[in-house]
Amino acid sequence: MATDNQTRANMYRTMVRSRHLDDRLTEQYWVGKTPIFAFGNGPLPGELHTSHGQEPVAAGLCSVLRPEDAMTAAHRPHHLAVARGVDLKRMAAELFGKKAGLSGGRGGHMHIYDAAVNFSSSGIIAEGLGPAAGMALARRMQGQPGIAVGVIGDAAANQGAFHEVLNLIGIYKLPVVIVIEDNKWGVTTHKSASTAIERNSDRAAGYGLVGEFVAGNDADLIREACLRAVERARSGGGGTLLEIETARLQGHFMGDPSAYITDDRKAYQVDPIPRYREKLIAEGVLSEEQAQQIESEEQALVNEAIAFALDAPYPEPEEALEHVFASH
């Protein structure tokens, strides 16, 4: 079934929002970090893994999810959080370490939690997969609707947790979709050097799951594959392992010179957003004016969130001691 124009326009909107957020974060990241670079300096400290290039995965995937579905993401979560509908202002405030942040400044950019939209992320590779399986299990035990999606990078498919959880999903027939964002890199190690087979989606067969590889980093193709997987989960057909080819345009972390990405490996380094824009205009989904309007609206929205975050107060230092336990 072809995706309707409104959905496609919304996917474009989501990608633009995510990209502008990452662009603004990049700009802020370098404040205070030149001429001497240190992770801890400036208004946006710590490591920063932006999602430049991976936006189509989030846009396509989240376009098929429902509010009751749960999502766990990894250390590169911005695009997924944005597409899932995480509160943008409070997310931005969290990234800047502010009291108004989603976690009051305790989490930061790799640890984004918004319970209101069932979103969480974790900085330990493949660690979110077990919890995703559990969130799906809980929904089934409670007789509640909803599935769970666990998103990882391709290098995470060599973690033990990945294999253990795929097996659990298989034996318990859990309504879980595991999405691998295949950007070909685990920090500086190319997929061909870390992974014994070309496509991780083939590993699904070892666990009784359906596996599918999605090439092209195209939001429409990604959405269609995600829809198949999600419908399978919702209808009791069990889990799916989707590997979605994508692009990592800004290195592993901000400041990564990416010199290891040799010319012969730049084939995937294509920006998917202008390409999708051209496609939507060529197919009459959007006019040039409508595309520009989306872009200006999203830039305004993101700018407002960044301004909110920059203006927001820092937490009181003693707040570091709160929230270890729910009681005592």
Place this chain on the structure above:
Amino acid sequence: MSNQTNTAADNPGVGDDSSQKGGARIMTCARAQREALEWEMTNDQRVFMLGEDVYGMGGVFGTADGLGAKFGKERILDTPISETGFIGMAAGAAIAGMRPVIELAYIDFIGVCYNALVNYAAKTRYMSGGQLNVPMVLITGTGGGYNNAAQHSQCLHATIAHMPGIKVVCPTNAYDAKGMMHQAIRDDDFVVYMMHKGAAGVGWMGPTVKTTLAEVPSEDYTVPFGKVRVYREGTDVTIVGVGLSVHHALEAADQLAKDGISAEVVDLRSLVPLDREGIMASVAKTGRLIVADEDYMSYGVSGEVIASVVERDPTVLKAPAKRVCVPDVPIPYSRALEQFILPLTGRIAEAARSLF
């Protein structure tokens, strides 16, 4: 009286407990913790159990003995040997509103799932700014003394208790075993419930240690965390114990009494939260402190207990504080070697005598 008979195949007591409503019964720790779990599963649909060999076998301590038949495979969930996977899954289910109770038969196996425990379950509440709770219980067996060597005999109290975000309890008698299990399941935080194999009252550990048996009310009740129990009052020396060491300390106190030394035996009961004031109160009274802990000595709970005293008032000590622990070696296999390194009654009594 039920004792020593807690394997699934050899347990005439299964299901009999409910027929004795209205009165306290003398029970083993294993039976008592099982009773609390059964009550919680009966009364709270959010509670479910998962672990290796829990459905058919009831787990290695009989914690789920008979519960598989009663609650079915959906709520007594047998898992593959994939602790990282299923503990992560339990944490996700807890976040999503369930109350999972996990059995990790031996604490030694924590090496394969430490990340799921300390980086995920323990930290999610904090990193989410209190948005998400992880109300799950991990039941695990600790300790040696049965010649099972270095990978099935550890206590690892400090390895767990050191990490922020985990409540850690070590019940030592049947009354606490039941009440702390109720509390652990009802608690909104992640609780590690450590039961020393030698205190559990399971047949394969030999005769049940008598002081672990206790009268257990048939109704549900909670034992709040964070309060020491003074097992035996004394005036000359405080012996603080954890887990099975409490029972060795009681025996040592009997021996010391013959020498005219009055020992007070304090059961920590809970490592997190730790009742530092309760420790201090006893040591302030006796002026001497022995800590008996079957964990490795260095960087451990024993040092933490001593620090709790000296940070408050070092002048209460009339003699140096002493640690009776496993010297910093892996637990050996041979009986001769293992008995030498365990903090057993003789070593505790000897340490106490050395203070006078």
